[in-house]
Amino acid sequence: xxxxxxxxxxxxxxxxxxxxxxxxxxxxxxxxxxxxxxxxxxxxxxxxxxxxxxxxxxxxxxxxxxxxxxxxxxxxxxxxxxxxxxxxxxxxxxxxxxxxxxxxxxxxxxxxxxxxxxxxxxxxxxxxxxxxxxxxxxxxxxxxxxxxxxxxxxxxxxxxxxxxxxxxxxxxxxxxxxxxxxxxxxxxxxxxxxxxxxxxxxxxxxxxxxxxxxxxxxxxxxxxxxxxxxxxxxxxxxxxxxxxxxxxxxxxxxxxxxxxxxxxxxxxxxxxxxxxxxxxxxxxxxxxxxxxxxxxxxxxxxxxxxxxxxxxxxxxxxxxxxxxxxxxxxxxxxxxxxxxxxxxxxxxxxxxxxxxxxxxxxxxxxxxxxxxxxxxxxxxxxxxxxxxxxxxxxxxxxxxxxxxxxxxxxxxxxxxxxxxxxxxxxxxxxxxxxxxxxxxxxxxxxxxxxxxxxxxxxxxxxxxxxxxxxxxxx
Ligand SMILES: Cc1ncc(COP(=O)(O)O)c(C=O)c1O
Numbered sequence: 192x193x194x195x196x197x198x199x200x201x202x203x204x205x206x207x208x209x210x211x212x213x214x215x216x217x218x219x220x221x222x223x224x225x226x227x228x229x230x231x232x233x234x235x236x237x238x239x240x241x242x243x244x245x246x247x248x249x250x251x252x253x254x255x256x257x258x259x260x261x262x263x264x265x266x267x268x269x270x271x272x273x274x275x276x277x278x279x280x281x282x283x284x285x286x287x288x289x290x291x292x293x294x295x296x297x298x299x300x301x302x303x304x305x306x307x308x309x310x311x312x313x314x315x316x317x318x319x320x321x322x323x324x325x326x327x328x329x330x331x332x333x334x335x336x337x338x339x340x341x342x343x344x345x346x347x348x349x350x351x352x353x354x355x356x357x358x359x360x361x362x363x364x365x366x367x368x369x370x371x372x373x374x375x376x377x378x379x380x381x382x383x384x385x386x387x388x389x390x391x392x393x394x395x396x397x398x399x400x401x402x403x404x405x406x407x408x409x410x411x412x413x414x415x416x417x418x419x420x421x422x423x424x425x426x427x428x429x430x431x432x433x434x435x436x437x438x439x440x441x442x443x444x445x446x447x448x449x450x451x452x453x454x455x456x457x458x459x460x461x462x463x464x465x466x467x468x469x470x471x472x473x474x475x476x477x478x479x480x481x482x483x484x485x486x487x488x489x490x491x492x493x494x495x496x497x498x499x500x501x502x503x504x505x506x507x508x509x510x511x512x513x514x515x516x517x518x519x520x521x522x523x524x525x526x527x528x529x530x531x532x533x534x535x536x537x538x539x540x541x542x543x544x545x546x547x548x549x550x551x552x553x554x555x556x557x558x559x560x561x562x563x564x565x566x567x568x569x570x571x572x573x574x575x576x577x578x579x580x581x582x583x584x585x586x587x588x589x590x591x592x593x594x595x596x597x598x599x600x601x602x603x604x605x606x607x608x609x610x611x612x613x614x615x616x617x618x619x620x621x622x623x624x625x626x627x628x629x630x631x632x633x634x635x636x637x638x639x640x641x642x643x644x645x646x647x648x649x650x651x652x653x654x655x656x657x658x659x660x661x662x663x664x665x
Contacts (some may be wrong), residue, residue, distance in 0.1 A: 195247070204248050204285035209287075215259065216266060216280050219639075223616025225264035229513075232257045260342050268639035269648060271619035274429065274457050274486050277637045281494030282491045285548035289541040296328075297540040298516070298529025307543035309531065313550065314498055317462055318475040325502030327533040328484075328494060328542045332456035334373035335481030335497035338534060340365070340378040340421065342479060342499055343450035345508040347420035347491025356383045365421035368435065370428040372454060397587040398433035400424070402443070409447055413418060421450045426474050426482075430623050430632070432590035437473030444478075453477040456495075457486040457636060459591060467566065470589055484546045487562050487591075487636050490545045495541050497534075506532050565635040567589040571642055572633060575649045581656065585625060591635045594625055597656045602629040608655045615655075618648045 195201035235257050294303035311326035336351055344351055348359050356363070367375055369391050379389045390408045393401045405569035409419045422444050424435040437453065443450035453459070453474050459482035461467040462474065474480065475491050479499045484490035499505040510532040519525050531537045550558065569591045576582045576595050585594035596605055607629055609622045620633045633648065 201247065203422070204251065206271075206635040208251055209284075211255065211259075212283065213280065213484070216278075216283070219267050222267070223264075224267040224269050224619045225613055226261065226616055227614070228261045232261070264619055265637075266639075267619075268637060268641065269644045270637060271640070272619040272621040273615075273650070274634050274636055276483070276486045276489045276492075277639055278491045279489050279549055279552075279638075281552045282545045282549045285545040286491050289544040292541060292544075293621065294541040296541050296543065297531040297537045298518075298526060299523050300526030301523065303541040303543065304526055304530065306541075306547050309496060310543045310546050310550070313494070314480075314496065318477075318480070320475075320500055323502050324498060324500050325505040325533055326496060326498035327505075328496055328539075328546070329534060330493045331485065331495035332372075332454065332481045332483050333377070333495075335483075335495045336372075336374050336423075336452070336454055337378040337381055338497045339450075339452045339479040339481055339499070340375075340382050340384075342505050342508045343421045343452060343499075344382055344384070346450055346478075346501070346504050347418065349507075361416050361418040361561070362388060363420045364388050364390055364417045365423065366392060366393050366405055366408060366419065367423035367451075368394050368398075368425065368428075370394050370398045370400075370430060370433060371423055371425060372429045372456065375423050375454065376650040383452050394433070398428055398431050400435045400440070402436060402439050403439075406443065409443075409449070419447065419449055419450060423642065424451065424473075424477070425458070426451045426453050426455035426471050426480075427461070427590055429456070430592070430625055431585060431588035431594055432458070432592040432634075433587060434470055434589055437471065438476070439473070439477035441473045445476075450478045451476065452479045452481070455480050457483060460484075460487045460558070461519055461566075461590065463555050464563045466563050467559075467590075484549070487565075488546075488549065488558055489638055490546050493545055509533050509535065511537070516649045542661075559637045562591075563635065565640070567594050568606060568635050568640060568642065568645060569633075572645045572649070575645060579649060579653050581653050585630065592636075593633045594623070594630045595633075596628060596630045597660075600656065600660060604656065604659050605629040605631055608652060608659055611655045611659075612652055615651065617651045618644070620648070620652070 252572055264270045266278050294301060296303040296307055307328055315324045347363055364371050365379055365388060367389060376386050376389050380386050390405045391407060395401055412419050422440055424437050424440040426434055441451055455474060459480055462471050481497050484494035485492045518527050530539055572593045573584050576584050582595045582597055606622050609620055613619050620631055623630060
């Protein structure tokens with residue numbers, strides 16, 4: 192009843208939509224990076240649920256008018272805000288194909304499961320992990336970090352699934368630097384451990400964890416009867432792209448028998464670049480790694496990944512059962528182990544297809560080179576900003592992030608200038624607070640950016656700051 196009455200007519204409409212989507216990606220450079228959603232458009236998007244059918248072509252027209260022009264903007268070469276990947280045309284088509292198959296990758300014996308296993312095994316191989324390792328594609332690194340915290344919790348507290356955290360003889364404590372993404376704290380909260388069980392450690396001038404402070408904190412907690420269980424290291428902090436001393440953290444975690452998790456949301460895939468790999472030394476010694484395909488590997492949203500060295504512990508954390516999901520030796524209900532046993536979801540999309548397509552289409556070498564190019568562009572941007580004489584540039588950060596602030600101006604100038612730049616449609620950057628100072632932040636996780644785009648960014652932001660300073664409007 193829901194299929195097209197006229198397949199040939201639908202084919203023509205679908206081809207038209209695909210052509211528009213390809214033009215949309217091809218011509219992105221000609222459009223503003225971002226534009227706000229107008230009030231009347233917002234109003235149309237508040238209309239109640241339709242009772243009666245609308246022709247596909249009419250729905251598509253509304254999409255083209257009310258939705259398509261108001262994208263986040265991250266496919267644009269001058270989108271340098273937060274940490275967004277820029278997608279690829281091949282990835283977009285792969286996502287459409289996955290939707291056509293409409294597979295449920297929670298388990299069973301079918302192609303989507305084997306594709307996801309293959310993608311995960313590529314990353315086990317990259318880090319030199321054995322066949323005991325496991326993994327799961329998830330929404331993003333927030334979800335992957337949560338998964339890792341839950342597996343680490345099982346490792347420390349084997350009966351937690353039956354008896355909850357109350358069964359712990361002493362309170363579990365985790366350790367991460369002050370530069371760690373807030374989703375790690377959220378993960379400890381969701382895990383029932385409470386945010387105060389996360390010991391937030393100071394960072395050095397380069398935003399790397401203070402290892403001595405970590406040692407002291409763990410020893411102090413042990414002496415006070417706590418149960419240290421987890422260290423989270425960063426392979427690329429969200430603010431500046433700092434990399435914690437992962438080798439030292441791995442060593443200490445092994446000595447203290449703590450679970451060593453690495454948040455490599457964007458940084459872990461830099462391991463594909465031989466030139467950057469040495470910066471990440473020690474990541475391969477982690478018990479678990481969280482990272483995103485949708486950031487620096489440019490797979491369309493959403494696609495994150497969690498890999499766990501001890502696959503049995505991973506499964507022990509999430510495995511479920513029920514007569515309606517009995518596993519069989521043959522037939523569609525075969526295919527053990529099921530992905531549903533490695534995460535909270537039973538129904539799961541065929542997220543792996545767009546990852547598989549992207550990595551096969553471009554290959555590991557080119558993807559690594561694109562990452563390295565972004566790091567070189569960050570160095571270029573730093574020089575350009577400094578050369579204006581108008582900006583101070585934060586010297587730290589080892590990857591693709593550049594933080595800077597206008598000389599002799601107020602905190603309000605920073606945020607106002609960033610907003611005005613976004614509203615101009617010329618470029619998108621974001622802002623953050625670094626060492627107590629409000630700063631502008633450009634993150635070049637973008638395979639479309641050229642150096643000329645960075646020249647335009649510098650000229651535009653300099654002009655906006657000059658205007659703000661001359662009118663003293665903030
Ligand atoms: C270091 C780090 N960790 C975690 C996250 C959260 O990842 P996601 O947005 O995919 O949930 C981010 C996002 O930028 C990040 O930079």
